[in-house]
Amino acid sequence: RSTKHITVKPAPLALEALQIKTRLKVDRDLDEADRAIFYSSWEYSAVRLATSLDRYQSLDEIAQRFGLEPKRVRDILDFLVERSLVVRSGAKFEMGPASTHLPAGSAWVRHRQIDWRLKAIESMKTPKNDLFFTAPISISASDLVSVRQDILDLISRFAERVKQSPAEELACLNIDLFRI
Numbered sequence: 001r002s003t004k005h006i007t008v009k010p011a012p013l014a015l016e017a018l019q020i021k022t023r024l025k026v027d028r029d030l031d032e033a034d035r036a037i038f039y040s041s042w043e044y045s046a047v048r049l050a051t052s053l054d055r056y057q058s059l060d061e062i063a064q065r066f067g068l069e070p071k072r073v074r075d076i077l078d079f080l081v082e083r084s085l086v087v088r089s090g091a092k093f094e095m096g097p098a099s100t101h102l103p104a105g106s107a108w109v110r111h112r113q114i115d116w117r118l119k120a121i122e123s124m125k126t127p128k129n130d131l132f133f134t135a136p137i138s139i140s141a142s143d144l145v146s147v148r149q150d151i152l153d154l155i156s157r158f159a160e161r162v163k164q165s166p167a168e169e170l171a172c173l174n175i176d177l178f179r180i
Helices: 012-017 032-038 042-050 059-066 070-082 109-124 141-164
Strands: 086-089 092-095
Touching: 032 042, 042 059, 042 070, 042 109, 059 070, 070 086, 070 092
Parallel strands: none
Antiparallel strands: 086 092
8 A cells, every 4th residue: 555645735825824813813012022021931821811800800819819929920910011911900900901922933932832731731630620632633634734724713713702701710722733
């Protein structure tokens, strides 16, 4: 039996459609120095997201929720406020209207993805009503392109739903699809 490797290359416009950045509305593009700080730890995103929930809008509530030192949370909140990612009103903090996106070519992409996946692994240790799915597969080249498109469509729908959803819970979605 002969095995042929077929490479399917989408047309240039199709390539652009396959990029996540073309499907998300980004309000705030951090400069490289700010990216180096914001994406250095899951704590920045987590603190920012926590401020969208009524029960986590004070420094002490956030520090307790994540088990962080109050000084660390203060430093993070100061950074977020200075970049309009969080808005301060007295002792209360609320998530700002801006959303961010890390471009695929950024040196920080892998660090951020690994950081959040480590948090997912940590979460697996304590059984909850979470969902973890792994599926090593054998698939045709054309179906791989189709599945990737389906996932990008899902990401678009997901982003729109999250934007419209009232803030009640903190969560993280990881989606992985790669060639082995």
